[in-house]
Amino acid sequence: MALIGVSPALAANYINRLVPNAQKVGTARMQYMLWDIYDAALYAPDGKWSSNRPYALQLTYLKNLNGEKIADRSIQEMRGQGFHDDNRLAVWHEQMKAIFPDVQEGDILIGIYTQEAETVFFDAEKEIGRIIDPEFGKRFFGIWLNEATSEPDIRMGLLGNKYNNDNGKAQYDVQNYENTIGYRSARRND
Structure with a gap:
């Protein structure tokens, strides 16, 4: 799903x-x-x-990574969120290994969760992969967007709830975050 040398305008077309x-x-x-x-x-x-x-989730890589390792890490993150259907995970792992190329610094990866609950991936010229299992989309994008993500700061930033104070320290718009996820959370004091 690498968009090697793709322009932002072309990436926007896919989205x-x-x-x-x-x-x-x-x-x-x-x-x-x-x-x-x-x-x-x-x-x-x-x-x-x-x-x-x-x-759509667009990733712009800042480091070279192996596509198979990206698939491995994706499965690890899905397990970390409590999904343990080993048969499905094995199928998804093989599908992701077939879809995800090695990425180089500057490559753009785009995954889109569609109206039909499919997950579609693109390279610079065409669609390179599609996983039609709706549960896959939920679990894959949950790596970044699920409340149980291993990277809550990433989730908050993607959902538009993170901002910087005058000192540049990350703060959180707790009221907006609570509205987004539908429950009250403890205010962070860090």
Whole structure:
């Protein structure tokens, strides 16, 4: 699903084709220790994400990564959120290994959750993969968007609830976050 050397306009075409009136919801940067891994952007109709409507996740890689390792990590994250259907995970793992190419710094990966509850992936020229199991889309995009994600700061950024205070320290718009996920959460004091 690498969009090697793709322009932002071409990436937007893929998103707009399957996500009506797509607008950016939020962004986040994935970091591991001292390394920047990728920048993520979430797009949804009118900029309002719902797990039941089409949306797109665009990853711009900041580091070279092996496609098979991306698939491995995706399965690990799905398990970490409590999904343990080994048969489905094995099928999905093989599908992702077949779809995900190795990525280089600057490559853009786009995954789109469609109105039909399918997950579609693109490269610079065409659709390169489609997984039609609706449960896959829920679990795959849940890596970033599920409340049980291993990266809650990424989730908050993608959902547009993270902002910086005057000192540059990350703060959270707790009221907006509570409205987005539908329950009260404890206010973070860090």
